[in-house]
Amino acid sequence: MDVSHILDSLNARQREAVSAENAPLLIQAGAGSGKTRVLTHRIAWLNQVVGLSPFGILAVTFTNKAAGEMRARVEELLGMSVASMWVGTFHGLSHRFLRMHWKEAGLPQGFQILDSEDQKRMVQRSIRGLGLDESHWPPRTAMWYINAKKDDGLRADHIRDEGDPTEQQMIEIYKAYETACNLAGAVDFAELLLRTLETLRNNEALLQHYRQRFQHILVDEFQDTNAIQYAWLRLLAGDSGYVFAVGDDDQSIYGWRGARVENILNFSDHFPDTKTIRLEQNYRSTSTILNAANALIENNSNRLGKNLWTDIGEGELITFYSAYNEGDEAKFVVERVMEHVAGGGQRAECAILYRSNAQSRVLEEELFRHAVPYRVYGGMRFFERMEIKDALAYMRLLSLPEDDISFERVVNQPPRGIGDKTISQIRNVAREAGVSLWHACAEILSANALKGRAATAVGNFMKLIIKLRADTKDLALDKLVEQTIKDTGLLEHYQKDRSEKGEARVENLQELIGAAGMPVETPQDTPDISELDAFLANAALEAGEQQGNEFDDCVQLMTMHSAKGLEFPLVFITGMEQGLFPSQRSIEESGIEEERRLCYVGITRAQQKLTLSMAEHRRLYGRDHFNTTSKFISEIPAELMMEIRPRLNVSRPMPSPVRRQSIREDNTTGLSVGQRVMHAKFGEGTVTDYEGQGAHARVYVNFEEAGPKWLVMAYAKLEIMNVA
Ligand code: ATP
Numbered sequence: 001m002d003v004s005h006i007l008d009s010l011n012a013r014q015r016e017a018v019s020a021e022n023a024p025l026l027i028q029a030g031a032g033s034g035k036t037r038v039l040t041h042r043i044a045w046l047n048q049v050v051g052l053s054p055f056g057i058l059a060v061t062f063t064n065k066a067a068g069e070m071r072a073r074v075e076e077l078l079g080m081s082v083a084s085m086w087v088g089t090f091h092g093l094s095h096r097f098l099r100m101h102w103k104e105a106g107l108p109q110g111f112q113i114l115d116s117e118d119q120k121r122m123v124q125r126s127i128r129g130l131g132l133d134e135s136h137w138p139p140r141t142a143m144w145y146i147n148a149k150k151d152d153g154l155r156a157d158h159i160r161d162e163g164d165p166t167e168q169q170m171i172e173i174y175k176a177y178e179t180a181c182n183l184a185g186a187v188d189f190a191e192l193l194l195r196t197l198e199t200l201r202n203n204e205a206l207l208q209h210y211r212q213r214f215q216h217i218l219v220d221e222f223q224d225t226n227a228i229q230y231a232w233l234r235l236l237a238g239d240s241g242y243v244f245a246v247g248d249d250d251q252s253i254y255g256w257r258g259a260r261v262e263n264i265l266n267f268s269d270h271f272p273d274t275k276t277i278r279l280e281q282n283y284r285s286t287s288t289i290l291n292a293a294n295a296l297i298e299n300n301s302n303r304l305g306k307n308l309w310t311d312i313g314e315g316e317l318i319t320f321y322s323a324y325n326e327g328d329e330a331k332f333v334v335e336r337v338m339e340h341v342a343g344g345g346q347r348a349e350c351a352i353l354y355r356s357n358a359q360s361r362v363l364e365e366e367l368f369r370h371a372v373p374y375r376v377y378g379g380m381r382f383f384e385r386m387e388i389k390d391a392l393a394y395m396r397l398l399s400l401p402e403d404d405i406s407f408e409r410v411v412n413q414p415p416r417g418i419g420d421k422t423i424s425q426i427r428n429v430a431r432e433a434g435v436s437l438w439h440a441c442a443e444i445l446s447a448n449a450l451k452g453r454a455a456t457a458v459g460n461f462m463k464l465i466i467k468l469r470a471d472t473k474d475l476a477l478d479k480l481v482e483q484t485i486k487d488t489g490l491l492e493h494y495q496k497d498r499s500e501k502g503e504a505r506v507e508n509l510q511e512l513i514g515a516a517g518m519p520v521e522t523p524q525d526t527p528d529i530s531e532l533d534a535f536l537a538n539a540a541l542e543a544g545e546q547q548g549n550e551f552d553d554c555v556q557l558m559t560m561h562s563a564k565g566l567e568f569p570l571v572f573i574t575g576m577e578q579g580l581f582p583s584q585r586s587i588e589e590s591g592i593e594e595e596r597r598l599c600y601v602g603i604t605r606a607q608q609k610l611t612l613s614m615a616e617h618r619r620l621y622g623r624d625h626f627n628t629t630s631k632f633i634s635e636i637p638a639e640l641m642m643e644i645r646p647r648l649n650v651s652r653p654m655p656s657p658v659r660r661q662s663i664r665e666d667n668t669t670g671l672s673v674g675q676r677v678m679h680a681k682f683g684e685g686t687v688t689d690y691e692g693q694g695a696h697a698r699v700y701v702n703f704e705e706a707g708p709k710w711l712v713m714a715y716a717k718l719e720i721m722n723v724a
């Protein structure tokens with residue numbers, strides 16, 4: 001058989017991995033060394049050479065986007081459709097499994113997925129239901145607790161409190177939350193995995209079926225699997241399955257969510273006769289970029305260690321820009337993007353990365369101002385917007401009126417005279433009778449337990465849902481959405497809001513009709529899931545990945561976490577500030593090594609040109625921050641970087657070691673280096689540097705208490721102190 005199309009474009013070690021005999025395989029290699037490529041080619045090999053049907057292949061990747069790309073690549077290699085192949089995220093695949101085996105899993109057929117906002121509300125309800133004070137038991141903390149336990153495979157009943165009263169209370173909240181979820185037929189993200197694992201564990205016949213079927217299991221980004229994901233893999237693989245895992249310990253960035261790098265170290269203990277292959281050639285980045293990444297990551301002590309090289313050539317120096325503030329930073333970045341496009345480049349070749357989602361807003365505004373199309377991955381996602389969640393909640397109620405979360409969300413949205421008092425009355429009846437809010441309503445109404453207007457309002461709400469359900473039963477999905485947002489009054493409600501925000505909300509609702517008109521991917525093996533349920537599940541699982549048009553030429557904005565596995569010719573990493581990246585929390589809690597790995601991930605996304613930037617003054621979360629340069633900048637060899645000073649547009653190689661050294665002009669600040677000054681907020685300090693003129697004149701002051709800061713003379717109101 002001619003296998004050249006599978007092997008030709010690979011180096012010797014990659015070929016060895018792709019064509020290995022049946023055995024557990026661990027590929028442990030650095031960024032851009034072709035791990036994902038090898039995994040894809042392995043699937044083609046298994047099919048064409050070993051003769052395995054796509055039906056027998058299970059491949060796990062990290063995002064839905066990566067799964068889509070993988071499927072497309074395999075289809076290209078094989079020249080046929082592989083829709084029956086199970087490729088997706090742990091969550092996506094578990095969801096698929098539960099849809100098929102809802103009975104065995106003890107779930108209602110139309111079970112709904114709670115995204116994190118829904119989940120928070122459900123936890124909040126449970127806390128209130130227990131009569132606890134939310135300020136002592138914040139829902140978000142309880143939610144983290146529950147998710148962490150589920151990620152460790154633990155139900156409330158399994159946890160031992162060791163006499164700790166806080167833990168005892170958390171366990172009670174967890175229990176109440178479990179009951180509420182079961183009642184509503186709702187499943188959160190962590191539950192998808194746990195429920196799948198338990199269903200397989202408790203059902204020998206089912207387990208044997210899947211073990212037989214999936215003899216080959218392939219896992220990308222293996223370094224980021226957590227305990228439950230790993231348990232899931234081991235259970236499915238059993239003693240005779242072959243796991244093909246690829247990963248890079250230096251890119252482990254989900255420790256905070258329970259990921260365990262040790263899974264790489266322990267792999268060969270758990271899977272006997274494991275063959276380990278290392279790949280060392282990087283095919284992605286210039287040597288400048290790769291050397292910067294290698295130098296940075298060497299500062300970590302906990303590493304397996306590796307040696308990555310590239311023959312792509314040196315390429316351009318890395319640019320480092322330190323801006324006055326976040327607006328200036330955004331301006332600089334967007335100008336570079338526009339230059340790239342003006343020179344004939346694509347917008348989609350540019351990725352702007354940041355540490356936290358909140359940083360995207362300023363960048364978005366700047367892109368918007370210059371009419372540069374862009375797409376944000378993650379963050380405030382389309383399906384997480386208020387109006388969209390309202391519409392989806394109505395649609396969920398149509399599918400399952402017992403869905404309490406959705407019920408609560410829209411029972412008085414738009415306002416229809418059902419006040420908090422009525423709602424808490426409904427809640428109480430529901431809790432006492434152990435029924436859903438929907439059923440509680442029916443009971444209250446038939447017992448005439450509500451007075452006048454409240455009774456009419458609740459009755460009308462129920463009629464609305466029942467009628468809409470009947471009216472939309474046979475409609476195509478987009479028509480269903482259209483009728484839902486009209487008949488429920490949602491559209492009119494947002495139309496009344498004449499502000500720009502209101503307009504955007506109306507547009508978003510219209511966009512939702514459009515989204516519902518697109519074909520929804522229904523897993524082939526779960527044909528009995530309704531189009532509506534498939535759409536709702538997609539909305540919860542793939543939030544953000546559907547927005548905009550993936551094929552438009554847009555600048556890509558995302559956090560460094562979501563950039564994992566991707567590559568772009570031009571990469572901008574913004575916010576290179578101590579306290580932001582590395583984050584303050586990581587500095588305080590000695591999580592700096594994970595932050596450094598995240599920086600390594602960010603840098604190694606770049607193929608040709610890397611630009612790093614910081615803002616000395618940043619307004620974030622409504623607070624002012626005065627920042628020094630990220631420690632990570634000083635860990636990149638100076639000769640690989642070129643610093644550009646704000647506004648002056650002067651560029652020069654970085655001095656070594658990296659040190660703030662301004663381009664001097666006439667000193668118009670009236671201050672000299674060494675001068676003692678006093679600032680109203682920061683106290684006493686010494687001037688160590690100055691730059692700029694007129695309105696831009698700035699001084700660098702080393703404050704005794706507050707540390708070193710750049711200040712704009714025009715605003716700083718420094719008092720000159722006489723040295724005794
Ligand atoms: P990451 O650690 O970031 O996930 P990776 O190890 O999965 O990276 P890939 O994304 O598979 O790396 O490959 C990086 C780039 O190098 C891709 O563009 C890929 O097509 C290319 N590449 C990989 N191997 C080869 C090869 N043998 N010849 C040419 N190009 C290659």
Ligand code: MG
Nearest residue numbers: 035036037565
């Ligand atoms: Mg990869």
